[in-house]
Amino acid sequence: MKRDVERIERLLDRLRIKEKDSEARKIYAEVFDERTLKTLYKLSAKGLIQALGGVVSTGKEANVFYADGRIDGDDRPLAVKIYRIETTEFFKMDEYLFGDKRFDMRRISRKELIFIWVEKEFRNLERAHNAGVNVPEPYEYLKNVLLMEFLGEDERPYPTLFELKRELPEVVNVEDLYAKVKENLIRLYRKAELVHADLSEYNIVLKNDEPYFIDMGQSVLADHPLASEYLERDVRNLLRFFSKYGVKERPEEVVTEIKG
Numbered sequence: 625m626k627r628d629v630e631r632i633e634r635l636l637d638r639l640r641i642k643e644k645d646s647e648a649r650k651i652y653a654e655v656f657d658e659r660t661l662k663t664l665y666k667l668s669a670k671g672l673i674q675a676l677g678g679v680v681s682t683g684k685e686a687n688v689f690y691a692d693g694r695i696d697g698d699d700r701p702l703a704v705k706i707y708r709i710e711t712t713e714f715f716k717m718d719e720y721l722f723g724d725k726r727f728d729m730r731r732i733s734r735k736e737l738i739f740i741w742v743e744k745e746f747r748n749l750e751r752a753h754n755a756g757v758n759v760p761e762p763y764e765y766l767k768n769v770l771l772m773e774f775l776g777e778d779e780r781p782y783p784t785l786f787e788l789k790r791e792l793p794e795v796v797n798v799e800d801l802y803a804k805v806k807e808n809l810i811r812l813y814r815k816a817e818l819v820h821a822d823l824s825e826y827n828i829v830l831k832n833d834e835p836y837f838i839d840m841g842q843s844v845l846a847d848h849p850l851a852s853e854y855l856e857r858d859v860r861n862l863l864r865f866f867s868k869y870g871v872k873e874r875p876e877e878v879v880t881e882i883k884g
C-alpha cells in the first residue's frame with residue numbers, strides 16, 4: 625500500500641503539474657489511478673503534454689483538465705479528457721457501439737470497452753472537424769485519455785450554454801446563435817454523416833459568439849439503426865432550450881430540414 629502511494633507520488637512528480645499547491649496535487653492523486661498516470665506520462669514523454677494544469681470539470685464518466693501542450697511544434701493549450709477506468713456507468717456504451725460498423729464488438733471485453741469509446745470519440749471529433757463542424761480539434765488519444773484543442777482563454781474554459789442560461793441574451797443574439805447551431809447540425813449530418821446523440825445546452829460551448837459541439841463519444845454514424853431516433857432527441861433537446869428565448873420551430877420540421 626505504502627509502495628503504491630510512493631509510486632504514484634513519483635509519477636506525479638514526473639508529470640510537471642503546474643499548480644504547486646497541495647490541493648491540485650491531491651485532486652490528481654484522487655482521480656487518477658496508476659495506469660492513467662502512466663498513460664499521461666507517456667503523452668508527456670512524447671512531448672504532447674508539456675505541463676498539466678488545473679481541473680476543468682469532474683464528472684461521473686470523465687474528468688477534463690487543462691494542460692500546456694505542444695502539437696506539431698506549436699505551443700497549444702489542451703483539454704485533457706480522462707475517462708474513469710473503474711466507472712460503472714458504461715452499460716449504456718453498448719447501445720452506441722453495437723451497430724457501428726467501424727467497431728467489431730464481438731471481440732471486446734468490458735475493460736477494453738472504454739479504450740474503444742475514447743477512440744470513437746477521437747474519430748467522431750476528427751470526422752466532424754474535417755467536415756467543418758465547430759468542434760474542438762482532436763490531437764491524440766491513448767488508452768483512456770483524449771487530447772484536444774482547449775476551448776477557452778487563460779486556462780479557463782468558455783462557458784456552455786447551460787452555464788450562461790439567463791445571461792445568454794445579454795452576450796449573444798439568441799436567434800442568430802440558434803441558426804448557427806442548426807448550420808453546424810446540418811454539416812454534422814450531411815457532411816460528417818454523424819448524429820451527435822447527446823446534444824443539449826450542456827454540450828455546446830460558446831466561443832466568440834460561435835457554438836461549438838463537445839462530448840462526442842456517443843455520436844453515431846448516420847446509418848446507425850437508431851440514428852434517426854437520436855437525431856430527433858437532439859433536436860427536441862435544442863428546441864426545449866431555445867424555446868425559452870422565443871425560438872419557435874417544430875421538431876419534425878427541423879429534422880426534415882437537417883436531413884435535407
Ligand SMILES: Nc1ncnc2c1ncn2[C@@H]1O[C@H](COP(=O)(O)OP(=O)(O)OP(=O)(O)O)[C@@H](O)[C@H]1O
Pocket residue numbers: 680681682683684685686687688703705760772773774775776781782784826827838839840
Ligand atoms: N475541448 C474543451 N475545451 C474546454 N473545455 C472543455 C472541452 N471539453 C470539455 N470541456 C469542459 O468539460 C466539461 C465536460 O466535458 P464533456 O462534456 O466532454 O464530458 P462528459 O462526458 O459530459 O463528462 P461527464 O458526463 O462525466 O460529466 C464540459 O462541460 C466543458 O465545460
Ligand SMILES: [Mg+2]
Pocket residue numbers: 826827839
Ligand atoms: Mg458533457
